[in-house]
Amino acid sequence: MLVNSKNKRKAATEQVSELTTGRLSVYLRCLNQLEADGVETISSQTLAERFHLNAAQIRKDLAYFGEFGVRGVGYYVKDLKLHLRQILGLDRKLKVAVMGAGNLGMALADYPGFRREGFEIVAMFDSADGKIGEESRGGVPIHDIRDIRKVLKKERVDIVVLAVPAEAAQHVLDQVAGSGVKAVLNFSPGTLLVPEGIKLKSVDLTVSLESLSFFLAQGDPTS
Amino acid sequence: MLVNSKNKRKAATEQVSELTTGRLSVYLRCLNQLEADGVETISSQTLAERFHLNAAQIRKDLAYFGEFGVRGVGYYVKDLKLHLRQILGLDRKLKVAVMGAGNLGMALADYPGFRREGFEIVAMFDSADGKIGEESRGGVPIHDIRDIRKVLKKERVDIVVLAVPAEAAQHVLDQVAGSGVKAVLNFSPGTLLVPEGIKLKSVDLTVSLESLSFFLAQGDPTS
DNA sequence: TTTTGTGAACTAGTTCACAGCT
DNA sequence: AGCTGTGAACTAGTTCACAAAA
Numbered sequence: 001m002l003v004n005s006k007n008k009r010k011a012a013t014e015q016v017s018e019l020t021t022g023r024l025s026v027y028l029r030c031l032n033q034l035e036a037d038g039v040e041t042i043s044s045q046t047l048a049e050r051f052h053l054n055a056a057q058i059r060k061d062l063a064y065f066g067e068f069g070v071r072g073v074g075y076y077v078k079d080l081k082l083h084l085r086q087i088l089g090l091d092r093k094l095k096v097a098v099m100g101a102g103n104l105g106m107a108l109a110d111y112p113g114f115r116r117e118g119f120e121i122v123a124m125f126d127s128a129d130g131k132i133g134e135e136s137r138g139g140v141p142i143h144d145i146r147d148i149r150k151v152l153k154k155e156r157v158d159i160v161v162l163a164v165p166a167e168a169a170q171h172v173l174d175q176v177a178g179s180g181v182k183a184v185l186n187f188s189p190g191t192l193l194v195p196e197g198i199k200l201k202s203v204d205l206t207v208s209l210e211s212l213s214f215f216l217a218q219g220d221p222t223s
Numbered sequence: 224m225l226v227n228s229k230n231k232r233k234a235a236t237e238q239v240s241e242l243t244t245g246r247l248s249v250y251l252r253c254l255n256q257l258e259a260d261g262v263e264t265i266s267s268q269t270l271a272e273r274f275h276l277n278a279a280q281i282r283k284d285l286a287y288f289g290e291f292g293v294r295g296v297g298y299y300v301k302d303l304k305l306h307l308r309q310i311l312g313l314d315r316k317l318k319v320a321v322m323g324a325g326n327l328g329m330a331l332a333d334y335p336g337f338r339r340e341g342f343e344i345v346a347m348f349d350s351a352d353g354k355i356g357e358e359s360r361g362g363v364p365i366h367d368i369r370d371i372r373k374v375l376k377k378e379r380v381d382i383v384v385l386a387v388p389a390e391a392a393q394h395v396l397d398q399v400a401g402s403g404v405k406a407v408l409n410f411s412p413g414t415l416l417v418p419e420g421i422k423l424k425s426v427d428l429t430v431s432l433e434s435l436s437f438f439l440a441q442g443d444p445t446s
Numbered sequence: 447t448t449t450t451g452t453g454a455a456c457t458a459g460t461t462c463a464c465a466g467c468t
Numbered sequence: 469a470g471c472t473g474t475g476a477a478c479t480a481g482t483t484c485a486c487a488a489a490a
Contacts, residue, residue: 213312
């Protein structure tokens with residue numbers, strides 16, 4: 001298992017696109033399902049057909065990281081799954097903290113999809129007296145947002161989820177950066193100045209919804 | 224106001240990229256802030272500097288839809304705002320329904336950012352007896368998911384937000400499609416077969432978090 | 447024979463740079 | 469003089485198509 005004789009991982013200088021890495025997550029999810037279905041080996045062609053992907057793209061995406069396939073056969077599901085988990089850094093348990101214990105923060109802290117993929121939500125933060133000291137429904141403790149630095153360091157948090165109101169987002173982000181966390185998933189809308197050394201990934205719910213509004217306005221002149 | 228003498232909107236055949244439409248939302252948000260700050264006119268250059276965008280790209284994105292600027296001056300903030308709202312279809316109130324009254328569905332139904340941009344959340348749906356007939360904290364009524372068709376038609380819902388568990392997503396999506404709704408914002412993970420005539424936009428929380436995990440695993444070999 | 451891994455061709459998206467309008 | 473709107477140049481991303489491996 002984990003055969004990778006020709007270790008041809010791309011040089012650190014070469015940038016793997018975010019589109020590629022997003023797809024790696026998708027492939028991993030497909031493989032999980034295939035494994036559950038008892039499939040042992042799969043070709044890029046079959047994988048593509050089954051999940052509406054492009055076979056050449058699957059091969060190219062994987063080829064950035066090594067030669068995981070067997071010509072004439074395809075990919076061993078179990079083997080490729082392990083490789084993908086390793087590439088995505090999911091082979092160790094990553095600790096996550098959620099900033100903001102509002103509706104959205106609470107929902108994200110207890111989101112089953114995160115736990116299922118091996119993330120561990122270890123802390124939440126808020127500034128409201130009524131919330132500090134309490135827990136999410138799923139049992140994640142809510143800390144005082146003024147203790148960011150202390151708690152993030154103590155808990156050795158890897159990734160922060162930012163779900164605070166827009167006006168607080170920049171300040172909280174700066175605090176998070178100061179505590180040594182390197183990666184932030186941001187749900188607050190608007191422009192943020194990204195501190196040095198931070199990888200920020202933003203999910204903008206309003207933009208997503210407005211892009212559907214655009215589609216309705218342009219594509220579909222009825223109603 | 225709304226001067227657009229040379230109405231040079233692109234032909235319906237021409238596809239405007241989703242990257243472009245996403246940026247239009249962003250520009251609109253920037254303009255809202257500028258207006259609040261009392262700025263009356265702005266050049267693409269200044270807009271770009273202020274919000275970390277690219278000036279040529281702003282001009283090109285806008286140029287798909289008309290000539291909104293004044294040479295030597297820039298854009299009138301109020302005027303461009305109105306144009307963008309119209310392009311994005313935000314000049315009428317869009318009605319939204321949320322499928323799934325779990326943590327995430329509830330949070331989305333009460334998400335203030337949606338209301339702020341003029342969306343109206345009119346209904347939620349769930350299958351749990353304990354939830355049907357209740358309301359979200361913000362007062363959105365929860366219907367029986369078996370009444371999808373009836374309620375969506377009666378309320379004239381424009382956009383559906385899908386926040387049901389992955390195993391239910393396809394079935395609910397098919398129901399939604401059957402009730403005439405044309406646009407769906409999907410939060411459930413995994414592959415969906417998109418019914419004819421539906422525009423599906425997916426936000427995949429797990430993929431977003433995993434892309435940060437990838438960054439930590441690859442980019443940052445410490446820890 | 448089957449299917450990978452990959453250069454080459456193609457398509458999409460971004461940025462430059464400047465003519466032309468105000 | 470200043471700034472837009474836009475072709476041209478460039479960069480990134482996708483798909484094709486096939487030689488080479490099993």
